[in-house]
Amino acid sequence: MTKSDREIMEIFEAFDLTRTAWSAAQLAGCDPKTVARYVEIRDAGGNPLEKTARPKAIDSYLEKIEEWVDRAKGKIRGDVVHRKITAMGYRGSERSTRRTVADVKAAWHAGHRRRYRPWIPEPGMFLQWDWGDGPLVRGRKTLLFCAWLAWSRFRVVIPVWDQQLGTLTWCIDQALRAVGGAPTYLLTDNAKTVTVEHVAGIPVRHPEMIALGRHYGCKVETCVPYDPESKGGVEATVKIAKADLVPTDANLRPAYGSFGELQAACAEFCARVNGRVHRETAEAPEARLAAEREMLHPLPEQAYALALGEERLVGDDQTIRFGSVRYSTPPGHWGTRVWCRVAGEELVITARTAAGAAEIARHRLSVPGSPVILDEHYPDHPGGNGPRQPEPKPRTEAEAAFLAIGEGAHRWLTEAAAAGASRIRSKMARAVELAAVVGEARTDAALGLAAVAGRFADGDLASIIDHLDAEGPAGDVVIADEAHSAQPGTSAWSRLGARGGA
Secondary structure, three states: OOOOHHHHHHHHHHHHHHOOHHHHHHHHOOOHHHHHHHHHHHHOOOOOOOOOOOOOHHHHHHHHHHHHHHHOOOOOOHHHHHHHHHHOOOOOOHHHHHHHHHHHHHHHHHHOOOOOOOOOOOOOOEEEEEEEEEEEEOOEEEEEEEEEEOOOOEEEEEEEOOOOHHHHHHHHHHHHHHHOOEOOEEEEOOOOOOEEEEEOOEEEEOHHHHHHHHHHOOEEEEOOOOOHHHHHHHHHHHHHHHHHHOOOOOOOOOOEOOHHHHHHHHHHHHHHHHHOOOOOOOOOHHHHHHHHHHHOEOOOOOOOHHHHOEEEEOOOOOEEEEOOEEEEOOOOOOOOEEEEEEEOOEEEEEEEEOOEEEEEEEEEOOOOOOOEOOHHHOOOOOOOOOOOOOOOOOOOHHHHHHHOOOHHHHHHHHHHHHHOOOOHHHHHHHHHHHHHHHOHHHHHHHHHHHHHHOOOOOOHHHHHHHHHHHHOOOOOOOOOOOOOOOOOOOHHHHHHHHHHHO
């Protein structure tokens, strides 16, 4: 039976005291041969505390197991090894096999462990970005653009619907403006939006990424695959953001009702993680950002054109087509090219103005077959899609004389024509005569009342003028229809019925 460390030390203490194995064995309570064996190991320079491995049934298969682990580069499973050596005659338990395979794998990994130099960031040097799967918003998948300023550990998380080149450019512009400057390098992985292909292991950059870096004064670089040091920080940012922002049973976060709620949650997340003390630096990232901002390059006032979105041509009807849907634009942009970008659940339309690129319209996203047309974009065409009333335009001297009476004359002509009144021209001539006698102001007021009340008979206009002269300005106008009756009430009949009943 193997002695414990305390028992072995007691044996050494007893032997050093008595200098004989027999006497030391009596003091330590063990066999003299045990004392002699441990003392011999110690005097030979060995480690008496090291447990001696006993022979095992699997030892005869150990070389084969080491060969399989080396050929599989440490990927082979213990149950697979057990089936192999069982077919070769091994009769031990699978538990022993798994334990042996684990020891062999640990030894193999220790001899093949990757060695690298620690990556120490410099202020103003690297901004890293990566993508993560976002939550579902109304059944639609979202993505999280995560950026990480290496030295200050400042994080930016932006939710988007896709990771196309235009969206990526816009996210980079927003991240740079969030940190307040441009670093020397923009580092990411080898996505198709950044690296077109590899030739002899050399990444070929996307031309738009080269132009983007030139616009902001940065150089776009891609990391070596599976390099934990050069891009591990932003990958940790993606992991933390997904754990906090994506609803799960662990964080108990409810589902998002709109994309705006997700944007607000991302802003709150960034404010929280950038305001608390970082474990590595013992400072808050926003505090270190203030110092790192002095090492960043100034940003251009205008964003890179691709960040504004996809280019569209404004047609003669003041609309652009985006996603098979027509959207209206303000006047003054016919025949010009504008940029369209999806921001959340809205379409942002940007155009070049005298002051530079500026947003000219913002629409809620629609679906094909449902165009989005705003009435304020067409001030010369009020009323939307409804029927438009024609404006009176005189063509004869008689028409001009009548319409010159005033606004009431215009309204009377419009309403009389819509009501199908007879002998309109003769009544217009009669109104001109009345205006010459009683004045244009009184006649115009009478015409307006006639239009509102729907009175277009031959003597109605003169009757209204007489009434205005006798009673003064008109009050509420009652239009004669089925809801109003000129007959007296039936209160007299009720009194008669009561008297007869008595």
